[in-house]
Amino acid sequence: MEKGMVEIIKNDQFAKLVGLELVKVEQGYAEVRMVIEEKHLNGVGIVQGGALFTLADYAFAAAANAGGKVTIGINANITYSKPAKGKTLLAKATETSSSRSLCNYTVDIFDEDHAVLVAKFNATGFIKN
Numbered sequence: 001m002e003k004g005m006v007e008i009i010k011n012d013q014f015a016k017l018v019g020l021e022l023v024k025v026e027q028g029y030a031e032v033r034m035v036i037e038e039k040h041l042n043g044v045g046i047v048q049g050g051a052l053f054t055l056a057d058y059a060f061a062a063a064a065n066a067g068g069k070v071t072i073g074i075n076a077n078i079t080y081s082k083p084a085k086g087k088t089l090l091a092k093a094t095e096t097s098s099s100r101s102l103c104n105y106t107v108d109i110f111d112e113d114h115a116v117l118v119a120k121f122n123a124t125g126f127i128k129n
Contacts, residue, residue: 005065015058018051022062028095030063035088047084047118056107056121059093064103064125071103076123086112091121101127 010022018040023031034040034055042048056078064071093107107121 005068009062009065012058012061014054018054020055020058023090025062025066027067028063028098030059030066030091030093032059032062032091032093033088034091036084036086047089049078049080052080052084052089052109052119053078053121055089055091056093056109056119057123059091059107060105060121060123060125063093063095063105064123064127070128071125072128074124074126076121078119078121080119081117082111084109084111084118085116088112089118090114098127101129103127 019035019037021033023033032055036047040047040051057073057076060073089109089111091107091109093105095103096106097104103125105123108117109119110116111118
């Protein structure tokens with residue numbers, strides 16, 4: 001990943017606030033980890049949907065911007081499959097298509113043992129030229 005873009009991604013204040021950690025970043029791919037804390041839980045004691053969305057969105061941003069061109073999300077949706085179990089979550093963002101000005105990504109969020117899919121996020125980004 002381009003050094004300047006790494007600093008921009010790492011400077012995401014909301015990601016810092018919720019405790020997201022970049023694990024791996026390369027063009028078109030990123031992995032982000034979140035240690036589940038009490039602040040991430042909803043009223044019934046499971047990881048809040050917004051926390052999962054933020055985790056996926058940050059992984060998308062890291063992967064989509066890794067090539068050095070600023071990419072802004074213009075559409076995103078998420079499907080929650082199972083409640084998160086364990087103490088950590090791992091989001092894996094993968095580019096599925098890209099053109100001169102648009103890109104599409106899928107982000108899979110896995111539970112602690114990386115065997116159970118917790119949620120699937122799909123996003124479209126606008127690539128600024």
